[in-house]
Structures are given as C-alpha cells and as structure tokens.
Amino acid sequence: MTLSETIKNHYGSKRGLLRYVRYELLRMMGAYRALKKVDFTKVTRLVFVCHGNICRSPLGEVVAHKHGVPTISFGLGTRGNDPADPRAIAWASAHGYELAQHKTMRVDQYQPQAGDLLIGMEPKHIDALVQAFSQAPVQITMAGLWLSQPLAYLHDPYNTNAQYFDRCELLVEQSALQIMSNFQQ
16 A cells, blocks of 8 residues: 555545644644533533534434434534435445435524534634634534544545545544443433
C-alpha cells in the first residue's frame, strides 16, 4: 500500500491528515479538556451535529435512537430535507440501524431545549455551536473525545474512499455508544 493510500484510508485525505495532526496536538495540550466536563445529570437529549447532516450526525442520532435515548441531529451547512448519504444508509443498515428515512435538518430549524447535549464532530463545529448557542441552556462536547483512544477530529467522510468512510462511521458509532453509557448511568 502506498503512503497516499494509507493517508486516504486512515485520515480521508491529505487535508484530513493535516487537520488531524493540528487538532490532536491541541487536544494533547489540553485545548479541549473543558468539552469533557459534561454534567450528565442535566442531559435529557443528545443532539448530534456535523456539516451536512448526511453522514456523521445522522448516524449518531440513529445509534442513540436505537438504544431508546432522546436524540436529534442537524447540519451547520445543509440546505435541509435531503436524505442521508447512500453509503451512510448502507453502513447503518449493515450494522443494525435504520437511516433510510432520515431527512437533513438545518441549524436554524433546531430549537434548543434545556438538557440538550450538542455533540460536534470537529473543532470548527464546536466554535460554531458556541457562537450560536452560548446563551441557550445546553452543553457542548465533541464526539471523538469520548472514544477509548480520544480524537479531536473526525474528518468529514463525504468525499472520501470506502475504507475511510467505514472507519469514520465506526468511530461515530463508538463515540455515540460511549456518550450514551455516561448519559444512562
């Protein structure tokens, strides 16, 4: 396997690798430590957030939904009412989740509720969420921080190869399950 293929399979792209390195260095220096300080006793709903609401956040939503956890998802840059990515639908189906009925929701359609835990997939999502909802009665975290081997960045799999797409969806599923394990204690 070439270096280029390894990068595409593990990080999605060269840009994904560079962002991974940048954000991992920041994570190791403690830049995202506050995002792990979630008061789960106050959480009543999980809200998964990504850019398009077609790959990462809808998967987090259906994982939580399957386990009976109140949940929704939305996209920071979606036009709304689009289906999930066909690869996300196929991945979800192969892993026991139903994503075929998903329709994207725009950020302006989201109505914050007291007890919401907003879960972004990468640092720029966190920045946008803090800016938009700093006055709302919500908490904010980042999905990858909850993995057994924490990650600060889950690269958008939309334009990536099948290997990275599968890897990313698996990481989203694992992070959702870990967040739920804290939520349900």
